[in-house]
């Protein structure tokens with residue numbers, strides 16, 4: 062039946078809409094594979110490591126270290142004129158965020174809010190003093 | 191035996207082409223390619239066309255039949271490909287497969303794009319169009335741009351391997367020198383390290399001259415079967431064409447410096463052609479940013495990981511060096527009209543392998559490699575070509 066969910070999926074399966082809702086209230090949701098423990102920071106329909114269908118929605122750590130960063134000086138229409146972005150290493154996975162403040166690789170950062178663009182949120186991180 | 195052979199090649203100059211329509215611009219590359227091959231429209235079995243952005247930037251879609259009608263190919267099967275910056279390499283790959291499968295004997299393959307401000311969009315607007323290849327949900331809201339994508343990769347490479355801003359600048363200096371020898375290049379002027387360092391920052395570590403320009407342009411090749419190629423003058427053989435994809439979003443790639451899809455695509459191409467990286471005499475790689483060239487030369491196996499930057503600074507990748515990289519000037523100096531870049535690389539390989547590259551001719555090459563990357567290295571096509579003995 063086309064109205065049924067694929068094997069292993071439940072109404073709790075993480076989607077972008079649920080992920081976005083969580084970012085807006087200061088939480089990072091991800092998925093952990095129940096077969097191989099692989100963790101991702103953005104929702105997938107199967108485990109990208111083992112293709113397992115049973116994925117638990119988990120709360121990811123909200124602190125991590127900067128894996129790479131750059132300050133974007135020529136920005137798309139609709140965005141601010143200048144901002145820093147970073148790939149943040151959360152231990153078992155990584156996530157992209159905008160930076161409030163100024164960071165370098167290996168600096169410690171924590172989730173501090175979010176930006177909005179065309180109806181979608183992106184996480185914001187700040188340096189941990 | 192080749193997988194398919196190029197018997198005709200043509201391209202426009204890259205740069206600003208003003209108010210020209212896409213199908214008119216494509217004709218300026220396609221007709222010279224047909225003439226170079228000495229084939230008429232009646233000989234062409236299909237048109238495989240690449241264009242990346244016109245649906246978004248110009249409200250212009252269904253470009254295959256439009257381009258076919260412009261050049262007298264109405265009636266032939268035609269299709270349009272979009273895989274970010276790897277668009278026309280993708281068209282080529284599919285044409286090779288169709289020829290190899292015996293579906294077509296002669297295919298016109300090419301790409302066309304308009305990206306300069308004269309095409310109607312401002313820099314912030316075109317920056318947004320380019321960013322459409324990044325994750326809509328997890329990267330665009332954060333404000334990631336394509337200079338930003340490659341800046342993140344390059345900064346990590348600098349952190350892990352000690353690559354320096356001088357290494358990056360030397361890639362730009364080299365490619366501008368090569369571009370100064372190429373009459374089709376958008377940037378014909380030579381530059382110095384200081385030119386790079388004094389330019390405005392785009393996304394650190396990239397200054398303006400670390401980045402390819404916005405370009406208009408078109409390129410085309412005539413591809414034929416191995417058997418049919420013998421009846422042409424100077425066929426150049428495609429002996430390997432590999433293609434792989436990598437993960438999106440960038441943050442979840444196991445390594446952002448490896449460009450794993452390029453390694454996988456190169457491995458396939460080397461296996462098909464029964465060649466290794468040591469056999470490569472020169473290459474055209476996807477240097478959308480200086481750091482991207484360094485990552486590419488490592489990914490296709492020319493240098494060990496971490497040695498790409500020093501190799502550029504030591505002149506090993508310059509014309510006259512051990513393996514010239516981007517003798518055309520690359521995307522950096524020749525220009526990067528997105529959907530035209532993949533086949534433009536193959537036009538350069540054809541010119542070089544025929545010994546017709548003029549002032550930028552590589553010394554008697556027998557094997558050339560092209561590396562065309564799309565998105566955050568999430569698509570890569572690697573092609574190996576050899577002159578027919």
Ligand SMILES: [Zn+2]
Pocket residue numbers: 094095096097098099108109110111112113
């Ligand atoms: Zn798994």
